[in-house]
Amino acid sequence: MPMTLEAVRELDRWDPLATFKARFALPDGEIYLDGNSLGAQPLASREAVVSTLDQWRDELIKGWNQGWFDAPERLGNLMAPLIGAGQGEVIVTDNITLNLFKLLGYITESQGRQRPVILSEGGNFPTDGYIAQGLCRFAGYEHRVLPEGAALVDYLDDRVAAVVLSQVHYRTGRLRDMAATTQLVHEHGAEIVWDLAHSAGALPVDLHDCGVRYAVGCTYKYLNGGPGAPAFLYVHRDHQAGGWQPLSGWHGHAAPFAFDGDYAPASGITRFRSGTHSALIYAPLEASLRLWQEVDMAALREKSLKMTELFRDCLADLLEAHGIGDITPPPAERGSQVALIVREHGYAIVQALIARGVIGDYREPGLMRFGFTPLYLSYEDVWQAARHFREVVERREYLAPRFQERAEVT
Amino acid sequence: MPMTLEAVRELDRWDPLATFKARFALPDGEIYLDGNSLGAQPLASREAVVSTLDQWRDELIKGWNQGWFDAPERLGNLMAPLIGAGQGEVIVTDNITLNLFKLLGYITESQGRQRPVILSEGGNFPTDGYIAQGLCRFAGYEHRVLPEGAALVDYLDDRVAAVVLSQVHYRTGRLRDMAATTQLVHEHGAEIVWDLAHSAGALPVDLHDCGVRYAVGCTYKYLNGGPGAPAFLYVHRDHQAGGWQPLSGWHGHAAPFAFDGDYAPASGITRFRSGTHSALIYAPLEASLRLWQEVDMAALREKSLKMTELFRDCLADLLEAHGIGDITPPPAERGSQVALIVREHGYAIVQALIARGVIGDYREPGLMRFGFTPLYLSYEDVWQAARHFREVVERREYLAPRFQERAEVT
Numbered sequence: 001m002p003m004t005l006e007a008v009r010e011l012d013r014w015d016p017l018a019t020f021k022a023r024f025a026l027p028d029g030e031i032y033l034d035g036n037s038l039g040a041q042p043l044a045s046r047e048a049v050v051s052t053l054d055q056w057r058d059e060l061i062k063g064w065n066q067g068w069f070d071a072p073e074r075l076g077n078l079m080a081p082l083i084g085a086g087q088g089e090v091i092v093t094d095n096i097t098l099n100l101f102k103l104l105g106y107i108t109e110s111q112g113r114q115r116p117v118i119l120s121e122g123g124n125f126p127t128d129g130y131i132a133q134g135l136c137r138f139a140g141y142e143h144r145v146l147p148e149g150a151a152l153v154d155y156l157d158d159r160v161a162a163v164v165l166s167q168v169h170y171r172t173g174r175l176r177d178m179a180a181t182t183q184l185v186h187e188h189g190a191e192i193v194w195d196l197a198h199s200a201g202a203l204p205v206d207l208h209d210c211g212v213r214y215a216v217g218c219t220y221k222y223l224n225g226g227p228g229a230p231a232f233l234y235v236h237r238d239h240q241a242g243g244w245q246p247l248s249g250w251h252g253h254a255a256p257f258a259f260d261g262d263y264a265p266a267s268g269i270t271r272f273r274s275g276t277h278s279a280l281i282y283a284p285l286e287a288s289l290r291l292w293q294e295v296d297m298a299a300l301r302e303k304s305l306k307m308t309e310l311f312r313d314c315l316a317d318l319l320e321a322h323g324i325g326d327i328t329p330p331p332a333e334r335g336s337q338v339a340l341i342v343r344e345h346g347y348a349i350v351q352a353l354i355a356r357g358v359i360g361d362y363r364e365p366g367l368m369r370f371g372f373t374p375l376y377l378s379y380e381d382v383w384q385a386a387r388h389f390r391e392v393v394e395r396r397e398y399l400a401p402r403f404q405e406r407a408e409v410t
Numbered sequence: 411m412p413m414t415l416e417a418v419r420e421l422d423r424w425d426p427l428a429t430f431k432a433r434f435a436l437p438d439g440e441i442y443l444d445g446n447s448l449g450a451q452p453l454a455s456r457e458a459v460v461s462t463l464d465q466w467r468d469e470l471i472k473g474w475n476q477g478w479f480d481a482p483e484r485l486g487n488l489m490a491p492l493i494g495a496g497q498g499e500v501i502v503t504d505n506i507t508l509n510l511f512k513l514l515g516y517i518t519e520s521q522g523r524q525r526p527v528i529l530s531e532g533g534n535f536p537t538d539g540y541i542a543q544g545l546c547r548f549a550g551y552e553h554r555v556l557p558e559g560a561a562l563v564d565y566l567d568d569r570v571a572a573v574v575l576s577q578v579h580y581r582t583g584r585l586r587d588m589a590a591t592t593q594l595v596h597e598h599g600a601e602i603v604w605d606l607a608h609s610a611g612a613l614p615v616d617l618h619d620c621g622v623r624y625a626v627g628c629t630y631k632y633l634n635g636g637p638g639a640p641a642f643l644y645v646h647r648d649h650q651a652g653g654w655q656p657l658s659g660w661h662g663h664a665a666p667f668a669f670d671g672d673y674a675p676a677s678g679i680t681r682f683r684s685g686t687h688s689a690l691i692y693a694p695l696e697a698s699l700r701l702w703q704e705v706d707m708a709a710l711r712e713k714s715l716k717m718t719e720l721f722r723d724c725l726a727d728l729l730e731a732h733g734i735g736d737i738t739p740p741p742a743e744r745g746s747q748v749a750l751i752v753r754e755h756g757y758a759i760v761q762a763l764i765a766r767g768v769i770g771d772y773r774e775p776g777l778m779r780f781g782f783t784p785l786y787l788s789y790e791d792v793w794q795a796a797r798h799f800r801e802v803v804e805r806r807e808y809l810a811p812r813f814q815e816r817a818e819v820t
Contacts, residue, residue: 025467041466053451053456094685095685097657097684126673244547246511249507261532261555275507363669
């Protein structure tokens with residue numbers, strides 16, 4: 001290990017984000033490097049859920065007038081500063097899959113359906129492509145795929161209505177140039193919907209600064225909103241009056257309690273709401289987003305990059321000696337994860353690490369992912385995780401039969 | 411009041427469902443007649459949520475393999491016996507609005523898009539019509555409206571792909587003949603999607619017996635799943651292999667963890683899942699559905715009708731004297747609510763009742779709704795609620811300025 005434990009502890013002593021760790025409920029004896037799949041639990045989130053249970057019990061239907069009904073907009077406004085959006089430009093609702101359907105439908109209608117192609121990204125997290133396929137099949141559009149690694153410009157023409165891309169890739173952790181890509185797409189007369197699943201809460205995001213008009217993202221990864229917490233949807237204020245989104249439910253109506261026979265979209269971001277939402281799931285996320293208001297995003301980015309570098313440095317010689325590839329992009333193009341590729345035993349290595357209390361995840365084919373969440377990980381956690389990784393590989397612990405058996409992993 | 415308090419208490423002594431009331435957390439000093447909007451909280455639901463919070467804290471990502479991922483199917487199987495469906499025919503997911511979109515898209519694709527019309531019901535709860543409008547607008551179909559009170563047969567022709575109707579009407583509480591209506595629609599070569607929002611948990615429902623192929627419903631009303639608890643979606647087992655549903659997300663994929671580039675629908679009811687769901691919201695609903703497994707639905711129906719009759723009998727002379735209309739249908743055509751119509755002051759009367767701890771709701775224009783939930787209401791509750799109603803009207807309490815001010819009510 002290139003750095004001593006003492007030197008690493010010195011980093012922790014000077015870490016400006018160190019106090020956040022005490023505000024999370026973390027399982028004993030674990031080093032959790034899977035916050036890019038499901039974030040840890042803020043202490044305040046637990047209290048918020050219990051308080052919402054009290055509200056359900058005591059207020060019953062009146063609860064809807066006491067913060068439940070407008071939770072999508074209220075939490076959207078808490079999300080806004082974390083992604084460089086303005087007030088009234090974000091709602092928290094449904095999930096990424098459904099929000100993509102709404103935005104793609106909205107964009108094509110706003111364009112008068114002059115362009116029949118939706119372009120999504122090969123090798124991206126599959127639900128983005130699946131919902132684009134479903135939408136195209138249903139609306140009679142053409143689904144085009146940008147192969148992984150191909151140049152976007154070669155796939156843009158005047159038939160492309162909209163492009164869906166992830167700012168940070170779920171496998172490699174590669175960070176795209178959002179400003180340049182957005183400009184390129186707009187120059188071709190198309191729109192782009194950014195998926196911020198692996199960037200919101202992982203690094204500073206500035207949608208306005210990058211000229212972004214449409215984005216979605218999830219809150220259960222880096223933002224610690226709870227398992228399957230609702231997603232967010234962003235539409236730039238100048239692009240909110242384009243038409244209908246196709247999932248036109250009563251909560252997106254201009255006057256939901258007038259019980260009109262005809263749908264009329266609400267003004268502003270509210271038109272992107274659909275049907276009735278669960279009040280309960282907003283409680284833990286709201287508590288987490290309030291904690292996030294205190295976070296200095298520049299400090300977060302600095303710590304994130306120092307942690308990923310520390311992990312890589314601790315393992316560089318080992319990876320080379322054992323033929324394990326490190327496909328983590330260089331710092332300027334990196335999200336907040338380390339991505340390692342093995343020809344075999346990748347699943348078993350991750351299982352052997354889990355048995356030691358180091359939680360990463362495995363994604364076919366051959367990918368070991370380790371997410372680094374600056375709010376609740378210390379530098380010492382990272383160093384210890386690297387030590388465990390070294391021991392698992394050097395001692396070939398992964399060859400134990402119990403680690404080779406496959407179970408479904410999300 | 412035509413019945414003495416003593417006689418009413420005698421009814422409670424012989425009520426076979428009386429013990430269920432102690433299994434709910436009910437606010438002190440309230441008589442809650444709004445379980446048709448939001449059901450009360452089962453004690454076990456509270457414990458289940460806290461236990462899921464523990465699971466998030468302690469198991470983190472592993473929770474998805476410990477019951478979270480398959481919750482839609484598991485809870486669907488708990489729903490099945492309550493609505494006369496079989497195992498593998500129901501999932502619990504998303505909300506009614508989104509589930510209607512899936513089913514209408516699925517049905518039209520299964521029919522080869524030969525029929526361009528979706529028929530929905532005027533005067534029904536508006537989200538069903540709104541989502542039908544959105545779907546038609548997006549897919550280029552025609553949205554046709556069945557006016558309230560019109561004969562369905564006059565609106566069926568060989569252009570109608572699908573009909574959306576509610577089994578119990580949200581305003582009047584009128585119960586449709588599901589078997590005869592389903593048969594009529596099928597005879598015209600169309601499909602029908604039943605909305606069971608006001609019937610599931612309110613009365614015995616037998617989808618198989620009525621020949622129903624498609625249905626949706628909500629779980630936060632009579633089924634007590636919590637505010638905005640996820641909806642259910644039913645597809646008869648013989649009609650589950652028809653094609654894609656348009657909201658094709660990764661949880662509805664045949665192999666969600668293979669991360670294939672192309673969407674392929676899962677077999678069976680799972681194809682009606684879409685994107686990632688919140689694990690937290692399944693916890694209270696599962697606890698409630700387990701309680702429901704103990705309920706004798708025939709006894710539930712008997713008590714429901716006796717309660718609505720008791721309320722109406724207690725108020726008959728008063729309503730007549732004050733020109734308040736009782737549009738509650740006769741018992742055989744009744745859900746589990748009483749519907750009263752006033753020309754003016756309806757909102758204020760409901761507010762004055764709420765101030766006395768009797769919770770009903772008001773729906774424009776002029777409708778006072780009172781829902782009767784046999785699991786946590788006693789006959790004495792009903793009698794006392796009627797007494798309060800009588801006093802509010804006879805003493806003109808509703809004329810107080812504080813009851814006349816309007817606030818948004820869900």
